[in-house]
Amino acid sequence: MSGPIEDFYAVIPAGGIGSRLWPLSRADAPKFLHDLTGSGHTLLRDTWNRLEPLAGPDRIAVVTGRAHRAAVEKELPGIADLNVFLESEPRDSTAAIGLAAAILSRREPDVIIGSFAADHVIRVPQLFDWAVRQAVATAREGYICTIGIQPSEPSVGFGYIKKSDALEIDGAPEAALVESFVEKPDLETAKEYFADRNYLWNAGMFIARADVLLGEIAESDPHLYAGLMDLAEAWDDREARGPVVDRVWPTLTKIAIDYSVAEPAAAKGRLAVIPGHFDWDDVGDFASLAKLNSHGRKNDLAILGENARILSDAASGIVVSQTRRVISLIGVRDIVVVDTEDALLVTTSEHAQRVKGVVDALKLSGRGEVL
DSSP, X not given: OOSOOTTEEEEEEEOOOOGGGTTTSBTTBOGGGSOOSSSSSOHHHXXXXXXXXXXXXXXXXXXXXXXXXXXXXXXXXXXXGGGEEEESSOOHHHHHHHHHHHHHXXXXXXXXXXXXXXXXXXXXXXXXXXXXXHHHHHHHTTOEEEEXXXXXXXXXXXXXXXXXXXXXXXXXXXXXXXEEEEOOOOHHHHXXXXXXXXXXXXXXXXXXXXXXXXXXXXXXXXXXXXHHHHHHHHHTOHHHHHHHHHHHGXXXXXXXXXXXXXXXXXXXXXXXXXXXXXXXXXXXXXXXXHHHHTTTOTTOEEEEOTTOEEEEESOOEEEEEOSSOEEEEESOSSEEEEEOSSOEEEEEGGGGGGHHHHHHHHHHHTOGGGO
């Protein structure tokens, strides 16, 4: 690996509550503020540590909610104040990434930005580094570039990217055009994708010149683009920022960047992909968290919690404990137990995706105190 990339700025969107990881992940302590891998660092800090060799500490920005500012700055003491971009309320990924692109483009017109979620787990940082450097080289040629993960199994939990013709770009020998995006498939279709090396997992990483990314937003949603430009114009003026944010932010379209930028760009031949050969997981539910912490061994019981007191006999799955309570598991397979001071979750790996439904039901019932 070489040093930081001079024209590159890394952006970390740190939003959402990770509702499929409730009650571990809460509105006031979302999953990116937890150590879910035993690394000794939160997922946010691990993300920073991966990006610092690529961008340098002064060229990493975080987009997060106002409520999380103090926690983010505590986790990232090296971040510059001007690189913390605060959302007044969640407006989905296009608004978050577009805001960063608009602000940074005004500060540095030719800047290339890369967006990397705060709550993903990535192993083998050297391979991640190589993929990002290829993506930056591709972005310099005017493409919007994504990094797709070479599948390690026929997963039904991720969307897929189908790559097309190879591109000839110096510094990016693996670059290819994107033919299409595919939603999460059923198992039989996932097996077909896994056998076809042209299908990659969609990891939601996007690298592009900021002006190119904003141009794509302008084509797909002129109103959203205009709002982002208004915000960026006022952003670095502390007195002007507040009133503009209060006026403009609530009006921004709520849309994922996959739909506003990636899919339209792919249809026009403007989207490229770099295959990522590193281990990656978005830790989307407790089943993936169990797999991550048991190193894929299905017969193991993964245990998270600094003071966890677990007795286990012929049990597998995952236990997350934030209490001093003794938890005993006997003869249960693929169990999920999450024990916090005010809520207890018991399910199985098979039904882990349904935890979000519990959160939705709690919201409807008015029991927001446990969210």
